[in-house]
Amino acid sequence: MKDQLPExxxxxxxxxxxxxNRLLAAFALFVAAWxxxxxxxPxxxxxxxxxxxxxxxxPAQAGWTGNYExxxxxxxNILGTVLIAGLAKILPVFTAAAVVYAAYLLLWIAALVYFLRSGERDYPAAELLAPLYAANHFFLMGFFNFILGLxxxxxxxxxxxxxxxxPLRHWPPFLLLATAVYLSHFLAFAILGLGCLIYAVLTYRRAGRRYGSLVVSFAPSLLGLAWYAQSRAGQFWFHYAFHNPLYYTWYQVGPWAIASSYYPLTPNWAVWINVAINAATILTVGGLVCYAAWKRRIDWRSPWAWTAAALLAIGLAAPTRIYExxxxxxxxxxxxxxxxPATIxxxxxxxPRRFRRLAAALxxxxxxxxxxxxxxxxxDRQDLNVLERLIGRDSRMLVLADSHFHFRENRSYRAKLADPYAYPNSVNPHRYLPYCIVIRHGGYLRALFGTGIVRVRREAELLPEVTRLWHLDDPQAAGRYSHLVATGQRENLAAIADRAAPLFEQQYLGDRLLVMKRRPAPEPAPPAN
Structure with a gap:
């Protein structure tokens, strides 16, 4: 029983x-409007x-009947996708997506504030983290199912x-939440499971019967997980891709950044400002955590302190990629x-004056x-107009980004240090922009993420296979496509265009977009007399 405050x-x-609440609601409505x-x-x-x-x-739209199932x-990994699909029954799909994104932004702010207020103390300054990180790096990356699950x-x-x-009769809301988290994203479900396990061990201790409510609440999602693990049998793999300690550090702490850049759309001067803001934030956050630990201001009696510590330890050791x-x-x-912050x-x-200053900065x-x-x-809208003009409904696009060819990774360290986009944490909304043509008009794309419920019926591939420059003039590789569409920086797009020129003629080359069309096959030579 929590202690009651005097009236x-x-x-x-x-x-x-x-x-x-009034201030947080104003921030929430502002961010949800984006x-x-x-x-x-983007x-x-x-x-x-x-x-x-x-x-x-x-599913019966003429543009993709027979191509997908x-x-x-x-x-x-499906809850966000299914929510968008449900609204897309009555709204245009991008309008449906916008409504779902706005609902997520409101949910994120309400959920994090609810968590911070669920204990005995209030954390007014920490509540500002909710609007600060609503449109966070993972949301901007398009990892929507994960961030919805979180x-x-x-x-x-x-x-x-x-x-x-x-007692158990009060647990149906938690059962629904656990199931929704599972359907959102496996990693969010793992975070939930770890936190609940630590909570149960530290709170219930040896009272075995008290674990029953948690077990019952997790039963539907655990059955789904057992099926998923069995259906993926033999496909588990992982790898590390950390080249040096500095890269590892940037890679792991980058999502704590608070200023957003969009490659290659945001001007360089603005990206440099974002780099400075994010570097200061990362150093400040690390310093505050270390200071709180040094001053013994972390409440280690709280299961949430141990949950945070476990997540930090696992996260620091985790590989770059586990399966998909x-x-x-x-x-x-x-x-x-x-x-x-809920354990400090x-x-x-x-x-209150400090809170107002923080709110003004936010x-x-x-x-x-x-x-x-x-x-x-x-x-994005400008380049979509170009694509609408040049790409027909029956086109088979080879969709590429300059990042597929590692132009940026192979530069010298001096060149990387002089490029603001080399620092975390920008996102690339242009990377899959050509998919809009298929979304709006139908068509065929061989590459779909393999963790959804939509499958390509034929010639499926996880990512475009033509990701080496020497494949771009190979009739057996790039030659199977009617159009080549690439996004990125202009100098990289020019290199792609030069290599693909034997098979494709250039239709458009802008600062961020390249469109090429397959050249007609040469006439066969007449038979010799």
Whole structure:
């Protein structure tokens, strides 16, 4: 039973929360407006999931009948896609996606604040992390199912803090949350499972019967996980791709950055400002965590402190990729650093003036990030108009990005240091922009992410196989496509165009987009007399 505050203090706490609620609601509505006010949100990997949502919503569309199939299975990576598909039954698919993104942004802020308020203490300054990290790096990367699942994890942890010792009849909300987290993303489900296990061990201890509510609540998702593991038997693999200690450090802490850049759309001068902001943030966050540990201000009696510590330890050791799961370490560290503030013991009473200063700084940063969000969306719209003009409905596109050819990775360290995009953490909303043509009009793409419920019926591949320059003039590789569409920096696109010139003629070369069309096959030589 939590200690009850004296009535005057309880009233003061409620009044302070109401004032913060109004400010948090204003931030939430501002951030949620970003996707609603753009035709196509500038998120990197969203095109694959939006395409799958469109196929789920309209599987009989003429443009892809026979090319794809929907296989309904409890895959732990589908909830966001299915939500978009459901709305796409009554709305255009990109409008449906925008509504779902806006709902996620509101959910994220509400869920993280709910978790922070679910204990005995208030953390007013930490509550500002909710709007600060709503449009976070993973959201901008288009890892939507994962970040939706993480928002649901915060809701589940908050529920557990408040109601975890109640009898089984009170647990249906948690059962629904656990199942929704599983259907959102496997890694979010793993975070939930780890946190619940630590909570149970430290709270229930040897009272075996008290574990029953957790076991029952996890039963549906564990059955789904057992099926998924069995269906993926023999396909597990992982690898590390850390080249040096500096790269490893940037790679792991990068998602804690707070300023957003869009490759290659954001001007270099703005990216340099973002680099400075993010570097200061990363150093500050690391310093604050170390300072709190040194001053013994982390409440190690809390299961959430041990959950955060476990996530940090696992995240620091995690490989770059586990099967189709990219960047697991980054995601675990990001979750840990959002859980940790709920375990900090305050050193002094809360100062409302300090909160107002932090809120003003947050407002300025959100305005800055919004400016580059809308600038990136405007550039996307311009290049989409070019694609609509040049790519027909029956085209078979080879969709490439300059990153497929490692132009940037193979440069000298001096060249990398002089390039603001070499620092974390920018995203590339242009990378899959050509998918819009297929989403809007139908068509055939061989490459779809393999962790959804939509499958390519024939000639499936996880990623484009023509990812070496010497394949671009090979009739057996690139020659199977009617169009080559590449995105990236202009000098890299020019190199791609030169290599592909024997098979493709250039239709458009801009600062960020290359479109080429397959040359007609040469007439066969007449037979010799």
């Amino acid at each position: 005057p203090l309880a009233t003061e706490r409620r009044d302070a929360r109401r004032r913060r 996707p609603l006010l753009t035709d196509v949100s 998120l990197q990997d969203q095109m694959d999931w939006v395409l799958q949502a469109k196929i789920i919503a309209a 929907v296989i309904w299975r409890p895959v732990p 928002a649901l994890v915060f809701l589940a942890f908050g529920w557990l803090r408040r109601h975890g010792e109640k 799961l990219l960047r697991p370490g980054q995601r675990l560290i990001f979750a840990a650093l959002l859980i940790l 013991l305050p050193a002094r009473p809360f100062d 407002g300025a940063l959100l305005l800055w990030n919004a400016a580059w969000w809308f600038q990136a969306a405007a550039v």
